[in-house]
Amino acid sequence: MKKLFSLLAITLLAIFLVACGTAEEENNDTENDNASGDQAENQEENAEQSEEDAEELVEITVGATSVPHAEVLEQAKPILEEEGIELNIEVYQEYILPNEDLSNGTLDANYYQHIPYLNDQKAEFGYDFVNLGGIHIEPMGVYSKNITNLEDIPEGTDVIMSRSVADHGRILSLLQEHGLIKLKDDVEPISATIDDIAEDGNPLNLEFDASIEPGLLPEFYNREEDALVAINTNYAIEAGLVPSEDALILEGSESPYVNVVAARSEDENNEALQTLVEVLRSEEIQTFIEEEYEGAVVPVSE
Structure with missing residues (x-):
């Protein structure tokens, strides 16, 4: 009889432990489900907030x-x-x-x-x-590999310019300012072209080439070492030139x-x-x- 009671007690204890374990697992599952749900909800809210911020x-x-x-x-x-x-x-x-x-x-x-x-x-x-x-x-700059002084410009030197007509008057005005050419008296310098150089206004007989794509001017500077090359500052910087140091002539800030x-x-x-x-x-x-x-x-x- 005593053995029967002992066996019954052991059985009841086992049932109790199993029940407790199952309940604990259910509680853990519920907590995990709730946490997952909260996390998903937070992610959704964050995504919605990001979308709202982007829309703004x-x-x-x-x-x-x-x-x-x-x-x-x-x-x-x-x-x-x-x-x-x-x-x-x-x-x-x-x-x-x-x-x-x-x-x-x-x-x-x-x-x-x-x-x-x-x-x-x-x-x-x-x-x-x-x-x-x-x-x-x-500021527009005029550069040369070999010519380091305005007084040393040889007769017949090539002047290489952008094909952009809007830059021609700008470059010619710069050359006139430094005594290299003279424009006709009735010409507005800002809109001048090569044809507007006065008949006696090119004492060095400079030769002008105004057919170059602006972005290619630094290549001509490196290749045509005895030429004068007018280069837009953005392209000069890209080519590693320092306008304030490397330009033979540099336009002023009043441009x-x-x-x-x-x-x-x-x-x-x-x-x-x-x-x-x-x-x-x-x-x-x-x-x-x-x-x-x-x-x-x-x-x-x-």
Whole structure:
């Protein structure tokens, strides 16, 4: 009888332990399910919040040549994000496409060209663009591998220039300023062409080649060592030149060739684009330009 009671007690204890274990597992499963549910709910809420944040950002796409324009825009990105604007930068290596893409709607704005070039493009292609504001000046420079002094320029020296007509008056004015040529009296220097050099205004009989793609000018500088090569500052910097040190002649900061942000006329009052211009003119960005390019690029505030 005593054995029977002992066996019965052992059986009841085993049943009790099994029941407790099952209950504990059920509790753990319930807690895990609740935790998983909470985690999934939190992830869903975070995803929804991220989507809401993304929706709040206004996206703009701006075309720019790589140096210095795209680099300046990169500095402006985090500042614009704080203003609720997501800036996408499309980098170009030449001068024609950024205006074409602005016209066809691929871009919201571009930042790469000076005012005379913009005006020439509008006149030639009928672009309905507006200048939203000037950001900086890139002084034009004349470079030479072998000629280190203006007084040492030989007669008949080649002068290699961009094929961009908007730059011709700029370069010729620079040469006239330093006594190398003289333009006709009735010619506005900013719009001058090679044909506007006075009959007796080329004492060194300089030979002009104005057929070169702007981005290729540094190659001609390296190849035509005895020539004078007029190079836009952005391409000079890309080629490793330091305009303030390497240029034989360098345009002053009073140049009217201000690089601007351009947009379609319909977007003249676009708030995001106006904010872009304000940020590019801010003290933070102007200081970056001054320190990064050491005078090769000069910021403007108006």
